[in-house]
Amino acid sequence: MVTIDLTSSQRAILTALVNGYQGEESPVPAKTIAETIDREPRTVRNQMSSLNSLGLVEGVPGPHGGYEPTDAAYDILDRRPVDNPETAVLAREFDRVDAVVDGITFTNVHHPELCRARIRFQESVQTLGEGDAIAIGAIPHVGLLIAGEIEAVEPSRNHVLLNVARLETPGS
Template sequence: MSSIELTPSQRTILTALVNLFREHEDAVKGEQIAEEVDRNAGTIRNQMQSLKALQLVEGVPGPKGGYKPTTRAYEALDHQRLDEPASVPLSHEGEVVEDANVSGIDLTSVHHPELCRAVIHLQGSMRNFHENDTVVVGPTPLSKLVISGTVDGKDDAENTLMLHIDGMEAPSEAPNH
């Protein structure tokens, strides 16, 4: 668990930086982050100063410059930085989302007889996800679990989607692991 306490705004901006850096593998301009989080570029520059002071981001000077997350940024967000993470596909309204990967699934109400919910942790942009959109997660690498559901809400600071689960499927044979 990280000992750095971030404000919701700092967490949202840092998460956007990590996602954009993962997507482009290059320094991310403040304007790109501003567009991703729907904020003013000046606000992003101001927040980056505090994130630099916390050693969570580094500035890259020059025309191809911008910002890069540090190792501490991944720790502060409790993200593992994997060179080749296992791919857990995500579909949104029937279309595969190419620039997103599922990093975790929490089943939050498995004991409730009528309501089944999940929290989906994403790596990638959540900008195009909205309430009542249909989403399919999976198959997961080991169990081949596939979850289909409807978006109940999203948390940009945590980069999570809350789903009302419409269905879950997994093969009945033993997985190969």
């Protein structure tokens, strides 16, 4: 397997592209990506040229054109394209939002007093911030409910590091 090292800017652009494409399933214009990551459209287009040469994106010409991620883009971001994703309810400050959770990894299960989880979403996490209290669940087919306070947000990877305050499973 070939390893491609992306700059933080390239990773942010590619993540925004995949998020936008999964939401709409149509080409994502450079302007939309630029607004998402707070960059100029010209900067996005310049980076897209290098991402295209790496085989991570394809340009779609025309008035409804833009960019589409390739399978390699999903691989490099360690994501999988999902045709009909199951959503979990994400509640932040009592506001409910449907979100697609791509994965949950418990990072320190052996610690007697502290439980942390790294949660990967298929949407942008830029609206979430450190210190936000969130609850996720129940996760479809599993019934897992997880709640806590956000310790860190990694927007370029759609990751949130959560200090878990409550964890429930069916029957618990």
